[in-house]
Amino acid sequence: MKHLKIILVSFSFLYLLSACNKDELDLASPNDLTTVQYWKTPSDAEKGVNSIYAMFYKDGLWARWIYFRLDLTSDEGFSQSPWTELADWTKFNYVNYDFWEGNSVTWRDTYKAAFRANQVLAYVPNIEFEDNVRKSQIIAEAKFLRALHYYYAAILWENVPLVLEPSSPEDLPAQNTQEEVFAQIESDLNDAFNDLPLEWDNFNIGRPTKGAVKAILAKMYMQEHRWQDAKLALEFLISGQGAIYSLVDNFEDNFTDNNENNSESVFEIQFGDQRLGGTGEGADAAVSSQRAQFFAPRNIGWSDGQARYWLVDAFKQEANMQGGIDERLKYSLFYADSNTDFGTLTYGRNWEWGAEETWFKKGSRSYYRTNEDYYSQVNWRLVRYADILLRYAEVLNELDMTADAYQYVDMVRARSNMAPLATAYPQIGNNHDQFLDRLKIERVLELCGESVRWEDLKRWGDLDTQASIDEIITRDPDFNNFVIGKNNRLPIPLSEVQNNPNLNQNPNY
CATH class of the missing domain: 1.25.40.390 (Serine Threonine Protein Phosphatase 5, Tetratricopeptide repeat)
Known part of the structure; x- marks a missing residue:
């Protein structure tokens, strides 16, 4: 609700x-x-x-x-x-x-x-x-x-x-x-x-908090390469007065309507399906998201937006600690081999796609329905704590504190049963450039399809x-x-x- x-x-x-x-x-x-x-x-x-x-x-x-x-x-x-x-x-x-x-x-x-x-x-x-x-x-x-x-x-x-x-x-x-x-x-x-406030009462959840302010400040400081300012802003959420956030156990809970405004959510856009009007100013105007309808595969939505297949390959480059596929892939992308990789995930949907086609899954409603429409009630997690942790690791690396940055990447990896970063990639050591290169991949695995990649590419100078x-x-x-x-x-x-x-x-x- x-x-x-x-x-x-x-x-x-x-x-x-x-x-x-x-x-x-x-x-x-x-x-x-x-x-x-x-x-x-x-x-x-x-x-x-x-x-x-x-x-x-x-x-x-x-x-x-x-x-x-x-x-x-x-x-x-x-x-x-x-x-x-x-x-x-x-x-x-x-x-x-x-x-x-x-x-x-x-x-x-x-x-x-x-x-x-x-x-x-x-x-x-x-x-x-x-x-x-x-x-x-x-x-x-x-x-x-x-x-x-x-x-x-x-x-x-x-x-x-x-x-x-x-x-x-x-x-x-x-x-x-x-x-x-x-x-x-x-x-x-x-x-x-x-x-x-640090937190709102239940009736006002969805309004910005002190933590949300520091998160957006940190994003802006990072775009300006003001690393020390970004460090201070992020520390408010990680170790300061605003350290009230934590990763949820179930990665999928960040992308459905079943566990919204959870401990990982720093700022979340509140969507609902209670009104089925348009997007104008009328009394029946919708308060919903249309993203899933436009990004959904053919026969289910409009398929106007697709994901690049290299994302699937990125998830498969490193096995988890049990030797299996990184399970974040299951909740991040639709792709042809998903049923083979993870068992039946289609919930009766009539898929129509090629062998190397893939779509963004986050925010879709495949967990309970077979089609999409213009009225998705799934909240959009604009900033979540996993992003904060990875940003803090990036900032520490930029401040020549690479050895201290590992633990924050490891917190995100551990949730998905991935080995500690130093164990999986010991060759990185305290090398700034190698750590950043790996962090770029870590952000893809955790955050792909969450509308952060464009600002990441700009911040890194990759454009x-x-x-x-x-x-x-x-x-x-x-x-x-x-x-x-x-x-x-x-x-x-x-x-x-x-x-x-x-x-x-x-x-x-």
């Missing part, structure tokens, strides 16, 4: 235009509240902040299209969709920069989320509360959510406008550098940290040299189209650039 009840709120604003300049023509609609009329009570504030959470359920973000950018554009995935333009946008063939599903809708929904957060931050401070702790929490939630959306904007487009006040259609915001965006994210998150691109091509031939210094970021939608003289298109587009 979902604990956080998201209230979807549509804010309509009346912009008064009068060609005749006569006051009697400025009519106020009795059905639409203006900002002056609306932001009056604590209830208004609650609805306002909940409307930011509602953006998770929009097409451009975590309901559907952002996975195409983060998973399929990376070397973990690709598309063979019959919709040619959609497939091309996972192959770096960006012809129409305004292609809605590939670019514009994610830009739109990112700024809708920022718009809603900005309203809360502008108007809630002026509302009188009896419970000022709750007032501070609402403001902190808005800052966290604004920072989260700007983080992914910086990962995808890099040089984006920072809109920090309630905006109007005629605004022409200035463009900011990725460094400036990261600086604002850092400021918002540090502010949010002060007023968010910056032809030698590293050539290596990626051996896993993903779509990278034959990759242009260094260009395709490490998306083009800004053309209409945005044409309509705003303060925006420049990203380099080399």
Whole structure:
């Protein structure tokens, strides 16, 4: 059962235009509240902040299209969709920069989320509360959510406008550098940290915590190679006040609706199937994920997104401590030999695939149904503790503390019955580069298909040299189209650039 009840709120604003300049023509609609009329009570504030959470359920973000950018554009995935333009946008063939599903809708929904957060931050401070702790929490939630959306904007487009006040259609915001965006994210998150709790009660599970703040801070610091800052942020979750997380015993529990918001979840998007509407602003708007429908194999879903087969091979390179296959493979990917490798897993599904085809399994509902639809209730674990542990190992390695990093990789490996890293790969020793190379594989085995690979490739510099691109091509031939210094970021939608003289298109587009 979902604990956080998201209230979807549509804010309509009346912009008064009068060609005749006569006051009697400025009519106020009795059905639409203006900002002056609306932001009056604590209830208004609650609805306002909940409307930011509602953006998770929009097409451009975590309901559907952002996975195409983060998973399929990376070397973990690709598309063979019959919709040619959609497939091309996972192959770096960006012809129409305004292609809605590939670019514009994610830009739109990112700024809708920022718009809603900005309203809360502008108007809630002026509302009188009896419970000022709750007032501070609402403001902190808005800052966290604004920072989260700007983080992914910086990962995808890099040089984006920072809109920090309630905006109007005629605004022409200035463009900011990725460094400036990261600086604002850092400021918002540090502010949010002060007023968010370590944990919420059951009714409010799904709202950000102090741990979630430190996790996103650490992700950002790592992208900037601020290793010491990242170390301090991660230590809050590992050994500090926020060390309340642990790995669950069953790896699969991170990808079904059976054990959601568990001890491994640092921040989780709350999905549900209680409403079967679209992704608009109506009262019946869905609060579900469409990822499984679009990534599911043929005959079960649309198969617009597939996983690369090299992932299957990666799982089979090292046997577990009983000599068998790493069982994370069973819960991570659909592939032709899965029944042979692990016994019957298809639950009556009518598979249609080739010998070396594979699909992402995490977040699917194969554990209890034979098809997918647009209304998956499976929560998306945006950050989980296994990721935190592997990130901490990476940070220690970058700080010349490689010997100390092994234990955190081993914690993740032990859950899946894999031997300690030093036992399996004694040749690594304390060699920084060899440890990082192995850690790159460890992150694939634990986190493939969880929308972290694109930022990983960027952080490691693997998109910056032809030698590293050539290596990626051996896993993903779509990278034959990759242009260094260009395709490490998306083009800004053309209409945005044409309509705003303060925006420049990203380099080399």
